Amino acid sequence: MFITYFRTITYFVALLILPVLQCFAQTPEKIVVRTYTPQDYADIFSGRYRQTPVDIHGFLTVPSGTGKFPAVIIGPGSGGFQQWMQDLVARRLNEVGIATLVLDSFSGRGVTETATNQSSVPMAASVMDGFSALKALAQRPEIDARKIGITGFSRGGTMAMLTSEKRLNDSVDLKGLQFAAHLPFYPACSTTFENPLPTTAPIWFLMGEKDDYTPAAQCFPYIERLRIACANVDSKVYPGAYHGWVSDARQVTYHPRVQVFSKCDARIDDTGLIRELASGATSADGWSALVAKVWKACGKYGAYYGVTEPARQDSLNDMVMFFGNSLKAGQ
Numbered sequence: 001m002f003i004t005y006f007r008t009i010t011y012f013v014a015l016l017i018l019p020v021l022q023c024f025a026q027t028p029e030k031i032v033v034r035t036y037t038p039q040d041y042a043d044i045f046s047g048r049y050r051q052t053p054v055d056i057h058g059f060l061t062v063p064s065g066t067g068k069f070p071a072v073i074i075g076p077g078s079g080g081f082q083q084w085m086q087d088l089v090a091r092r093l094n095e096v097g098i099a100t101l102v103l104d105s106f107s108g109r110g111v112t113e114t115a116t117n118q119s120s121v122p123m124a125a126s127v128m129d130g131f132s133a134l135k136a137l138a139q140r141p142e143i144d145a146r147k148i149g150i151t152g153f154s155r156g157g158t159m160a161m162l163t164s165e166k167r168l169n170d171s172v173d174l175k176g177l178q179f180a181a182h183l184p185f186y187p188a189c190s191t192t193f194e195n196p197l198p199t200t201a202p203i204w205f206l207m208g209e210k211d212d213y214t215p216a217a218q219c220f221p222y223i224e225r226l227r228i229a230c231a232n233v234d235s236k237v238y239p240g241a242y243h244g245w246v247s248d249a250r251q252v253t254y255h256p257r258v259q260v261f262s263k264c265d266a267r268i269d270d271t272g273l274i275r276e277l278a279s280g281a282t283s284a285d286g287w288s289a290l291v292a293k294v295w296k297a298c299g300k301y302g303a304y305y306g307v308t309e310p311a312r313q314d315s316l317n318d319m320v321m322f323f324g325n326s327l328k329a330g331q
Helices: 002-006 009-021 041-046 083-094 123-138 155-162 166-171 216-228 287-298 311-328
Strands: 029-036 053-061 069-075 099-104 143-153 181-185 191-193 203-208 233-238 253-260 266-268 274-276 300-305
Touching (some): 041 123, 053 083, 069 123, 069 311, 123 143, 123 155, 181 311, 203 311
Parallel strands (some): 203 233
Antiparallel strands (some): 266 274
16 A cells, blocks of 8 residues: 555655755735535536535645645635644645645635534535635646645545545546545545545545544545545554644543534435435435434534644654655656
8 A cells, every 4th residue: 555655764754854955935825716515416416516606715835946836735624714724734735845725615605614513514515625726726837737635624634535536526627637645634434425436546544543523433434435446545543633633722622512423324326416324314405404404313512622642743744745755756
């Protein structure tokens, strides 16, 4: 598997030195990304997503220097855009010569967060934001369109996970583009493709041992289905890590009002329709109706959230290694 290569001692030492050698990145530029708000993946497959255009924003940071740079799109969690995504995550990538685009998926839709009400923005809309950001970056003269990766946290991690689906790539008019690498941090695997058809890009799931919000155990069956479908996929579980181990929440605390779907199992069928297996609820009547039915059947409130060390530093080092190998090879 590709992860063995990422752990080579030579490359690890080189990455520790690179931040010292690289020039500082430019000031983040706020850019507009035209995207859409599909209710489910059937809207994407059918092209109905084009009926719901919306403009969101992102913060693009390009390393100093000339030439075309590889880039990584960073998707926010259910709490929306937060400054640590720029200062902690994007900066680490900028220091090794990788441009970043940190998305704000919610403000343009009039929403501040979805943690307490996941019905307010469809998950398919967040996935659509990933593809829209890919298009936007590919048009920038300073970005190498062939070397754009995607990562994200929780909901953003789910974005990074599901954008690996080839049928979605084929449905959004990417004109031959696809992500070069996918790095989901603690994604929600409560909704996954029943019969995944992944692209050839590497996918690395990063998950926490003590995560009770989006538990690692919920992702293992999907990782196995991806392997059966010949995905280039691997996973890593960080010992002692709670949800949000990469964040600015220094203390792990219990959040009693967040919606948790860790007991649910929804599948996306070959038409893009979402069906929760135990309740039989589907997305045929829209995302809000689906969430209400699924919540009643298997949802609960409350989960722990906060930074866990050494998981935070270890996973950020892993992130730099993963994208360094996936996006900068051959430069």
